[in-house]
Amino acid sequence: MTKVNVYLTFNGNCEEAFNFYKSVFGNDFAYVGRFKDMPPMEGIPPISGEASERIMHIGLPVSKETVLMGSDTGGEWGPPLTVGNNFSITISADSREEALRFHEQLSENGQITMPMSDTFWGSYFGTLTDKFGINWMVSFDENMQ
Numbered sequence: 001m002t003k004v005n006v007y008l009t010f011n012g013n014c015e016e017a018f019n020f021y022k023s024v025f026g027n028d029f030a031y032v033g034r035f036k037d038m039p040p041m042e043g044i045p046p047i048s049g050e051a052s053e054r055i056m057h058i059g060l061p062v063s064k065e066t067v068l069m070g071s072d073t074g075g076e077w078g079p080p081l082t083v084g085n086n087f088s089i090t091i092s093a094d095s096r097e098e099a100l101r102f103h104e105q106l107s108e109n110g111q112i113t114m115p116m117s118d119t120f121w122g123s124y125f126g127t128l129t130d131k132f133g134i135n136w137m138v139s140f141d142e143n144m145q
């Protein structure tokens with residue numbers, strides 16, 4: 001079953017925000033990854049110092065079907081944060097084909113910000129902004145089926 005969730009973006013206070021959300025919803029984090037945990041990637045300079053401790057991805061289950069997810073911005077190598085549109089809608093598809101279809105159709109007359117591709121964390125993943133200015137993250141993770 002395809003799932004839709006919200007992905008929040010912060011400017012260095014993601015961990016603080018998610019500790020607050022954890023106190024509200026009472027669940028444990030499903031995953032916490034920091035930028036220092038990323039393997040080296042072509043075209044992205046090494047992340048050091050304080051920025052390496054920022055949250056690359058965090059997930060907080062709210063219910064069986066809903067996960068609140070988030071990250072900090074990537075600093076100088078990531079898009080700038082604008083409060084008010086610092087969220088994305090995430091789609092967890094049932095297959096690679098479905099993920100690609102969602103990505104292609106939602107990006108029509110919009111902007112692809114990351115083409116669908118296999119990632120180091122094991123998902124088939126891509127991002128886009130649709131023609132209405134809404135940010136989307138689309139993924140298929142065979143291990144989550």
